[in-house]
Amino acid sequence: MSKKKILLISHNFSPEPTGIGKYNGEMMDWLAANGNDCDVITTFPYYPFWKVQAPYKNRWYKKEVINYPASNAKLTLYRCPSYVPADPTGKKRIIQDFSYWTSMLWEVLRLAVNGKKYDLIITVAPPFHLAYLGLMFKKRFGSKLLYHIQDLQIEAAQDLNMLSSQKLFEKIYKIEKNILDKADYISSISEGMINKIKAKTDKEVFLFPNWVDTSLFFPLPSRHLLKTKWGFQITDTVCLYSGAIGEKQGLESILNAAELLVDIPGIKFVIGGSGPYKEKLIQLAASKKLSNVQFLPVQDKGVFNEFLNMADLHLILQKATASDLVMPSKLTTILAVGGVSVVTSPQNTSLFDLINKYDVGFAIEPENDELLADTISNAANNVNIQKKAENARLYALKYLNIDNVMLEFVNNTLN
Numbered sequence: 499m500s501k502k503k504i505l506l507i508s509h510n511f512s513p514e515p516t517g518i519g520k521y522n523g524e525m526m527d528w529l530a531a532n533g534n535d536c537d538v539i540t541t542f543p544y545y546p547f548w549k550v551q552a553p554y555k556n557r558w559y560k561k562e563v564i565n566y567p568a569s570n571a572k573l574t575l576y577r578c579p580s581y582v583p584a585d586p587t588g589k590k591r592i593i594q595d596f597s598y599w600t601s602m603l604w605e606v607l608r609l610a611v612n613g614k615k616y617d618l619i620i621t622v623a624p625p626f627h628l629a630y631l632g633l634m635f636k637k638r639f640g641s642k643l644l645y646h647i648q649d650l651q652i653e654a655a656q657d658l659n660m661l662s663s664q665k666l667f668e669k670i671y672k673i674e675k676n677i678l679d680k681a682d683y684i685s686s687i688s689e690g691m692i693n694k695i696k697a698k699t700d701k702e703v704f705l706f707p708n709w710v711d712t713s714l715f716f717p718l719p720s721r722h723l724l725k726t727k728w729g730f731q732i733t734d735t736v737c738l739y740s741g742a743i744g745e746k747q748g749l750e751s752i753l754n755a756a757e758l759l760v761d762i763p764g765i766k767f768v769i770g771g772s773g774p775y776k777e778k779l780i781q782l783a784a785s786k787k788l789s790n791v792q793f794l795p796v797q798d799k800g801v802f803n804e805f806l807n808m809a810d811l812h813l814i815l816q817k818a819t820a821s822d823l824v825m826p827s828k829l830t831t832i833l834a835v836g837g838v839s840v841v842t843s844p845q846n847t848s849l850f851d852l853i854n855k856y857d858v859g860f861a862i863e864p865e866n867d868e869l870l871a872d873t874i875s876n877a878a879n880n881v882n883i884q885k886k887a888e889n890a891r892l893y894a895l896k897y898l899n900i901d902n903v904m905l906e907f908v909n910n911t912l913n
Contacts, residue, residue, distance in 0.1 A: 501571070502534045502912050503615065505641075507606070507631050508622040509598045511540040511575070515796060516741060516771075517827055518622060518648050519545055521708055526573055528904050533569040537614070539605050539631075541580045541598060546742040546772045546796065548584055556582065559605065576605050586744075586774050588655070595625035606631045615639045618911055624651035629677040636680070644911055645681035646706060648827075650691060675699070683911055688825040690848035704910050708827050709903040712894055715803050715834035717887070724808035728768070728794070735765045735878040737840070738809035740797075741828045743773030748817045751842070753783050754867035756791050759875060770794040770805070806835045811877055814841045816849065818864045825849060830898050833858060836891040838883055840873055842866075857882075858890040 504526075512523025522538075530536045542554040550556040554577070562575040581597035583590035619632040619641050629645050636643045652670055678684060678699040685706035686692050692703045718724070722732050730736055739752055749769065756767045767790055769779065776793070783791045797805045806812070812832045825848060832839055839859035843850040853861040860877055862869050877883065 502617040504529055504534050504536045504618045504620065505609075505614075505616040505632075505635065506536070506538045506540075506620045506622070507602065507628050508538070508620075509541050509580070509595075509625065509628070510545055510622075511538055511543070513551070514543045514545045515799065516546055518624075519543065521648075521827065522622060524709070524711070524900065525904070528900060530564070530566045530571045530573040531569055532904075533571050535571050536573045537609070537616070538573070538575045539602050539609075540575065540577055541601070542577050544582045548582060548586055548772075548774055550582055556580070576609075578602050578605055584774075595627070598625060599627060599631070602628070602631055606634055610635060610638055616641045618642050618644060620644045620646060623647045624649050626651055626674055626677065629681065633677070633680055636682075642682040642911070643680070644683040644685060645677055647684070647686040647691065647695060648708075650694060653694070671698075685907075685910070688848035691825065706907055706910075707898065707903060708825070708830050709900040710830040710834040710894055710898045712834050712899050715806065715831045715894075717836035717891055718804065718807045721807040724804050727804070728808060729792070730766055730808075731764070733764060735811070735874075736768060736809045737765065737811045737813055737874055738768045738770065738806070739813040739815070740768075740770040740806065741826070743769065743771045743776040743779065748815050748842075748865065749775065749779055750782060751815055751865065751867050751870055752813060753779065753786060753788060753791060755871040755874060756783075756788050757786050758868065758871035760788060760790050762875065765790060765874065765878060767791045768794060768809070770797060772796050802831075803835060806831060806837060809837065810883075811874060812837045812839045812859075814839050814843075814849075816841075816843050816864055818844055830894065833890045833894040833898060836887040838877070838886045838890065840870070840877060842870065856889055856893050858886055858893055 506522060506526055508522050510519030510522055514520060526536050526538055542550045542556045544550050556579050558579060560577040564573040566572060578601040580601050581594050583594060619635050621629040621632040632643045635641050652674060656667055675698060684701055684703045686695055686703060687707050695703045725732055725734055725736060752767055759765050780793055814826050814829060841849060841853050841859055841861045842864035843861055850861045853859045860873050862873050
């Protein structure tokens with residue numbers, strides 16, 4: 499591949515440890531390490547903590563340059579200030595999305611005035627309307643635009659009743675349709691999401707799944723011995739939820755299942771992460787007097803592989819309304835460490851089908867706390883648990899290795 503000039507426009511980027519920021523950072527790092535000059539227009543890191551992380555200040559624009567001597571390339575970051583709500587309600591998140599757009603617009607105009615040209619512009623949804631900033635470059639310089647969809651934001655907002663006006667949703671869908679029609683490439687992270695996008699446009703939509711670095715996340719020998727590092731007994735069955743802690747995840751189901759299993763010794767629940775809903779969950783667990791639930795912060799990158807390895811079961815919860823609107827990004831690292839998942843997901847969704855087709859966990863209907871508790875209790879003694887763990891690692895190596903995913907991406911967009 500000859501050297502290309504690539505621009506990413508997205509509100510999330512490294513060093514955010516999870517979610518879209520994590521994948522954006524790894525994607526641009528891979529492209530720069532493979533000889534491409536890359537620019538990123540983004541904000542200051544805030545997710546999943548919902549406050550800008552030190553040493554960043556979020557007061558004004560900031561430029562950072564990372565050089566890649568081995569590939570004779572560089573990665574230039576243009577960080578833009580934005581509104582970050584400490585309590586991200588639906589309306590506040592809408593305001594935040596538009597603050598990104600306004601803040602980044604000035605950076606886009608500055609680069610355009612200075613004659614910056616790119617072979618490929620990547621915009622990542624959500625928020626979906628950032629794509630219009632990419633369309634500005636496309637119109638001025640003839641760049642190719644990739645519209646990559648990590649989350650079907652509009653449908654999710656509709657299901658969560660974030661806006662009450664149906665006419666407003668109709669206008670928003672028309673705006674999105676305009677973006678889909680004008681983009682050169684469209685991609686998304688699962689087959690189910692691709693099918694929903696194809697219902698909106700006649701254009702081809704290619705699969706660009708979230709990946710994992712299988713050299714950083716891998717199964718460890720004698721993983722049960724790691725439990726003592728986090729205060730558990732070696733014989734405990736540790737059920738771990740690790741990720742963003744927001745209202746849409748339906749994490750109160752974990753507490754309800756824990757309450758049903760509280761008298762069974764040795765089954766422990768861990769909720770690890772950060773987010774606006776965490777304090778409410780802590781208060782709910784206290785009111786239920788759940789001695790089998792522990793809350794932990796986001797783990798440092800240096801111990802995260804061990805942290806995932808010490809769990810016997812990984813909990814991935816989706817509400818019934820999710821239905822292929824998102825594909826949990828946490829699943830990739832769980833599979834890489836050979837983790838066995840208990841997943842709540844509607845039938846005939848990408849997530850439900852993946853778990854069953856490749857036998858990497860247990861998929862059950864969502865919002866059924868009794869079934870969740872029974873599945874966890876039975877899974878702890880399932881004779882096929884080790885086979886599922888082996889299947890998970892094999893799936894990650896075959897389908898989620900970052901080099902394989904990014905090479906396919908290059909074939910679809912840069913060759």
